[in-house]
Amino acid sequence: MKSLPLRFLWLPLRGVIRLLLALLILFEEWGWEPLARQLARLAQWPPLRRLEAAIGRLPAYGALAVLLLPALALLPVKIGALWLISSGRAGLGLILIVLAKLLGTAVLARLFSLTRPALMQLAWFARGYQRWSLWKAGLLGWLHASWAWRQARAMRRLLRLQWRRFRQA
Template sequence: MKRILKPLTYILAVVYFLVDAVFMSVARPISRWLGRHLEFKRLRAWIRSLPPYPSLALFSVPVIVLEPVKPVAAYLAATGQIVSGAVAFIIGELLKLVLVERLFHLTRDKLMRIPAFAWAYGKFAEVRAWLQATEAWRAVRALSRAARDLVVQAKSRLVGGVSKLATFRD
């Protein structure tokens, strides 16, 4: 039984990290945009004033609150509510990752003072580097860039068509 469950556990862990990595590539730009456009000066100052362990507790809140969205989304999909499950999963995962990214950005130096966190983050960085070096990751990134380019082209055509329509009406 152990010989069967061990590889299955590794496969599930890889899938879990892949999903988070794919969503992080979307969440990171959103997080940066929010950081540039929403100020929350008092909240930011309060977060930065926290010592290391309270920073870790705050950093853990989005994960603890939003991680259960995944099984709920799976339940919704399993009961035939596929669109609701997909929407719950996507929104929950993006919200979790955006909040974690922002909090990590604000508390990184303090979190790295905690030996266990620094060790775990080092292992996470190793796994991420390995994952990003794989052929599969490069293929997904190429597809992502191609899709983004198509969206940008479609948007520019739409804007151009609307502006031509506006000048035609005048």
């Protein structure tokens, strides 16, 4: 019976954690494809095209190392942003974190598209990626089926309709 109060605390907390994870994944999904496309356009520049070709030829563990580079490269930037926040420049620190997140997502998305074939040769990576994909799909399915999501989509449709009517008037 001691675990009963903990269970009542865990259930709402689990829902909040699930919602936060779903929103984080949604943010990543929102930026992943468009940002990767923007970087692909930059890759038309011959030196970047050669670099991408070299990345695409890497063996599996080389590809894995390259995939970790954005996280390692942006770590000092994020630490600097936290320092800015702690020193009273919260706005500047938050802007730096958001920009680092956008840049990191863009680079990671592009690198993943280049290294995915090599990474899928690693059995443990392929299994983990499949599990991640299933888990992510389930979490996003839960979010899309929620009352709040359906209400937000209905509100968005209504606002778009009203905006069109306003523009036509």
